[in-house]
Amino acid sequence: MSWPDTTTRTAELLELERRYCSFGDTVHYLNPPKVFSNCEGCYLYDEQGTPYLDLQMWYSAANFGYKNPRLNEALKRQVDRLPQLACQYLHAEKIEVAARIAQYCEKRFGVKGRVHFNVGGSQAIEDSLKLVRNATGKNLMFAFMGSYHGRTLGATAITSSYRYRRRFGNFSDRAQFVFFPYCHRCIYGLKPETCNLYCEEQFEKLFDSEYFGVWDAKAGASEFGAFYIEAVQGTGGYVIPPRDYFKRLKETCDRHKILIVDDEIQMGFYRTGKFWAIENFGIAPDIIVFGKALTNGLNPISGLWAREDLITPEVFPPGSTHSTFSANTLGTAVALETLKMLEEEDYETLVNEKGAYFLAGLRELERRHRDSIGQVDGLGLALRIEVSKPDRMTPDRELTDRIFAEGLAGNLEVRGRRMGLVLDVGGYYKNVFTLAPSFTITREEIDLAIELLDQLFTRCKK
Numbered sequence: 001m002s003w004p005d006t007t008t009r010t011a012e013l014l015e016l017e018r019r020y021c022s023f024g025d026t027v028h029y030l031n032p033p034k035v036f037s038n039c040e041g042c043y044l045y046d047e048q049g050t051p052y053l054d055l056q057m058w059y060s061a062a063n064f065g066y067k068n069p070r071l072n073e074a075l076k077r078q079v080d081r082l083p084q085l086a087c088q089y090l091h092a093e094k095i096e097v098a099a100r101i102a103q104y105c106e107k108r109f110g111v112k113g114r115v116h117f118n119v120g121g122s123q124a125i126e127d128s129l130k131l132v133r134n135a136t137g138k139n140l141m142f143a144f145m146g147s148y149h150g151r152t153l154g155a156t157a158i159t160s161s162y163r164y165r166r167r168f169g170n171f172s173d174r175a176q177f178v179f180f181p182y183c184h185r186c187i188y189g190l191k192p193e194t195c196n197l198y199c200e201e202q203f204e205k206l207f208d209s210e211y212f213g214v215w216d217a218k219a220g221a222s223e224f225g226a227f228y229i230e231a232v233q234g235t236g237g238y239v240i241p242p243r244d245y246f247k248r249l250k251e252t253c254d255r256h257k258i259l260i261v262d263d264e265i266q267m268g269f270y271r272t273g274k275f276w277a278i279e280n281f282g283i284a285p286d287i288i289v290f291g292k293a294l295t296n297g298l299n300p301i302s303g304l305w306a307r308e309d310l311i312t313p314e315v316f317p318p319g320s321t322h323s324t325f326s327a328n329t330l331g332t333a334v335a336l337e338t339l340k341m342l343e344e345e346d347y348e349t350l351v352n353e354k355g356a357y358f359l360a361g362l363r364e365l366e367r368r369h370r371d372s373i374g375q376v377d378g379l380g381l382a383l384r385i386e387v388s389k390p391d392r393m394t395p396d397r398e399l400t401d402r403i404f405a406e407g408l409a410g411n412l413e414v415r416g417r418r419m420g421l422v423l424d425v426g427g428y429y430k431n432v433f434t435l436a437p438s439f440t441i442t443r444e445e446i447d448l449a450i451e452l453l454d455q456l457f458t459r460c461k462k
C-alpha cells in the first residue's frame with residue numbers, strides 16, 4: 001500500500017474514533033492518539049510500516065514478546081479443540097493452571113492454598129476484597145500512597161489517586177493510605193542507609209493507642225481486614241522498596257491480625273526476576289492477585305491464590321463470585337503453556353541478566369544527562385528513569401511528555417533506519433518512564449533502546 005493511502009486511512013480512523021468512541025475507557029496521552037496495525041517480538045508497527053521499539057509491552061502484559069510463537073500456537077490449538085465452555089463445567093487446563101500455581105506457592109512459601117479465576121485484574125481485586133471481608137468480617141483496608149489496584153468501584157476505593165475517584169461520588173470503604181517507602185523522595189527526608197525503616201515505624205505507631213483510630217487493644221481487634229501491597233509499585237513509577245521493609249510490615253500486620261494481599265498483577269510472572277515480585281522481599285503473603293502476563297495479553301485470565309483456611313469451599317462457597325468468562329478455555333490454555341514455559345526455562349537468570357545489562361545502560365544514560373535524569377533504578381526487567389530538572393529532584397513533567405510524544409512520532413534515525421520508541425509514563429508526579437521491555441529483548445535491542453533514549457533526551461532538552 002502506498003503512503004498517501006495509509007495516511008488517509010489513519011485520518012479516517014481518527015475521525016471515526018473522535019466521533020463514536022468513548023474516551024472514558026482509555027487514556028489519551030497523545031493528541032491525536034497513535035494507531036498501530038502490526039506487532040512482532042519487541043516491536044509495534046504503525047500503518048506505514050514504521051517499527052517502534054516497545055519498552056512497555058502493554059503495561060507488562062506481553063512479557064514474552066508480541067506474537068510469541070509458542071503461546072500463539074497454544075491459543076490456536078485451543079480454538080480448534082475447545083474454544084468455548086460455560087465456566088460451571090470443568091476443563092483440564094483450568095484445573096492444571098490452578099494446580100501449578102498452588103503447588104508453586106506451596107513450594108515457595110510452605111503454605112497450602114487454592115486458586116480462583118476471573119477475567120481482568122480489577123475483577124480479581126474485587127474477588128480478593130470479598131475474600132477478605134468474608135474471612136475477617138472487616139470492610140476497611142490499608143493500602144499505599146502511590147498504589148494502583150484498578151478502576152472498578154472496589155478497586156478504585158483502594159487505589160490512592162483521588163483523580164480516579166473524584167467524579168464518582170462517595171466511596172465509603174475507601175482505604176486508609178500509608179506512605180510507601182519511596183526512598184528517592186523520602187517523605188521524612190531521610191536516607192535509606194540510616195533511616196532504620198522509619199516510615200514503617202510510623203505505621204506501627206498507629207497501633208499504640210485506640211485514639212489513633214485503627215486498633216482496639218482491649219478487644220485485640222483492628223478495624224482493618226487487610227493491607228493491600230504492590231511489592232514494586234507499578235503505576236506509582238516502578239518504585240523499589242528497601243529489601244527488609246515488607247518483613248517489618250508483615251510482622252506488624254500479623255501482630256494485629258491484618259492480612260497481606262499482594263497485588264502481583266503487573267509485577268508477577270518474572271517482571272522483577274522472580275515468579276512473584278514479593279519473593280525478592282522474603283515474606284509469604286496471605287493472598288496473591290495476578291493477571292496480565294499470565295496469558296501474554298492473549299485471551300485475558302486473572303485470579304488469585306489464597307491460603308487454604310481463607311478460601312476452602314466450606315468458608316468461601318460456590319458462587320461467592322462468578323463471571324461468564326472467568327477461567328475461559330482460550331485463556332487457561334495459554335496460561336498453562338506460559339506456566340510450562342516458565343518451568344522449562346530459567347527465567348530468573350534470563351530476566352536478571354538482561355535487567356542488569358539494561359540498568360548499566362541506563363546508568364550510562366544518566367551520566368550523559370545528569371541535568372535531566374534524577375534517578376534510574378531497576379529490579380529484574382522492571383526499570384525506571386526519573387525525569388527531573390537540573391537540581392535532579394524537581395520533577396520535569398513537560399520534558400517527560402515531550403520525550404514520550406517524540407518517541408511516538410516515529411521519526412528517529414538509527415543506523416540508517418527510521419523508527420520510533422514506545423514508552424509509558426508513571427510516577428506520583430508523572431515524570432517517570434516505567435520500562436517493562438519484552439523478556440525476549442536481545443542485547444543489541446537493549447543497546448538500541450539506550451541509543452534511542454539518548455537521542456530523545458538530546459533532542460527534547462533543546
Ligand SMILES: Cc1ncc(COP(=O)(O)O)c(C=O)c1O
Nearest residue numbers: 120121122148149150234265266
Ligand atoms: C498493580 C495493578 N493492579 C491492578 C491493575 C488492574 O488490572 P486491569 O487493568 O487488568 O483491570 C493493574 C493494571 O495496570 C495493576 O498494574
